[in-house]
Amino acid sequence: MGLYKLFSTNVEIQYKSCLLSKATLFTLITTLLTIILPFLIAHRSRGFWLRTHNFYEHPVIHYPYEYILVAETDDPSQPIVCSEAAVLNQEIFVGEENCVEIQAQEYDFNDDGKADALEFNFHLMIPQERTISSVIAMLALDFQLETVCPLHMQSLAFIQKSFTVPPSGLKYYGDIEFYQTVHLPCLRNIVDKKYNSSLMSYFRSSSENIVDFIMVNYFQRDSML
């Protein structure tokens, strides 16, 4: 036999206590914790189930005084090579005496302790009978991230310019861009220094072109993960 609902009402029970009592304080604290705790946990864990995350940081860039400058002349067998790099230290180059002066300077415009601009000046003495047809400059850069994903690595800036008419000089202005090809491990308080070895100090066994040699090693570094 089915039952028929005749009437229903909610029973509300109210517990009361004066404003300044231990019970009120307890309720207040637990209420606040219920609201704040999830935020704290989410913040400390950098988000639950986080797969990708972007952040912006002005990196610390220093110039570690390693470079290679190759100036091709109209005689391809006689390039002018200037360098300050371990990979070349054992070798004597034809034309090395033509590298007269090298200056490097770091500028910090807003005084935040991080360099905002780097300036390099190379002065070459070109033999009378030669003209420069192209210039390749490879500059080592020491790159550091400090906040979210501590990272310290050696990187490379590459400048290449060919001339159709004999130049008297080259002025090159550029932004340094950081290409990231893989996710950073982002371990808290652990500096990632996997790539913190000089790019210009590989052991070179063959007599292959120095620029190609460094570039090949640089790009292999990415694929060696």
Ligand SMILES: *[C@@H]1O[C@H](CO)[C@@H](O)[C@H](O)[C@H]1NC(C)=O
């Ligand atoms: C990274 O390498 C540079 C130069 O070799 C060195 O001064 C620095 O201490 C290294 N950084 C770390 C975190 O090991």
